Amino acid sequence: MKKDKKKNTFILEILAIIFLIIGVVIYFMPSFSNWLYNFEVKNIKEEYVEQIEEISDFQRLYNELKSRNESLYINKQKELKDPFSYEQPSINLQEYGLKDNIIGFIFIPKMNLEIPIYLGANTENMKKGAVHLTQTSYPIGGENTNCVIAAHRGYGKAEMFRNIQKLEIGDDIYIQNFIEELVYKVSSIKIIDPTDIDNLLIQEGKDLITLITCHPYRYNYQRYVVYCERND
DSSP states (O other): OHHHHHHHHHHHHHHHHHHHHHHHHHHHHHHHHHHHHHHHHHHHHHHHHHHHHHOOOOHHHHHHHHHHHHHHHHTTTTTOSOGGGOOSOSSOGGGGTOGGGEEEEEEEGGGTEEEEEEESOOHHHHHHSEEEOTTSOOTTOOTTEEEEEEOOSSBTTBOTTTTGGGOOTTOEEEEEESSOEEEEEEEEEEEEOTTOGGGGSOOTTOEEEEEEEEESTTOOSEEEEEEEEOOO
């Protein structure tokens, strides 16, 4: 009888240890997964920097994107409906020497976040990082531009824009594109409906980056929007 009791106690102790280990793994898995993602992003950025160092002339690409930005402003973004419906980019960066259609990187110190910006708001790109929404300005700066950048509010393997609510007026946002780094400051924050397209339009005379993600966290019926303005 004592042997059976001892055996049962031993089995319970083993099960308790197993469940403890499983609990610890589940608890730390998101952090570990995010660490792996950040490590991957670091390698992607190193490759990106090597690419732009090897290509001496980006003037043709810059001129093309500047011309497209000017057209968006002149035409008042008349083709902009649901920006997430534009899954394919309107320009192929590989033709200019940039792989994977990465237009640059966004760095947000307040969120301890740096992720690549892909052209085209398709599912695959949004798994990998932030996306530039077609029919909004490209992230090269300039008066009368508003580049809208979207990302998940937390994805299985990475935080992405999960902690966007940490941003406050005056916080810095850095955009590294293929020719330079641009610095923006958070100027305002809004919560909008998905159909409020007017809130994503170019604002007269301003140089803007607009960050957009789902709201509330874990739901998808509103949008959390952070406007960032460049003054120099």
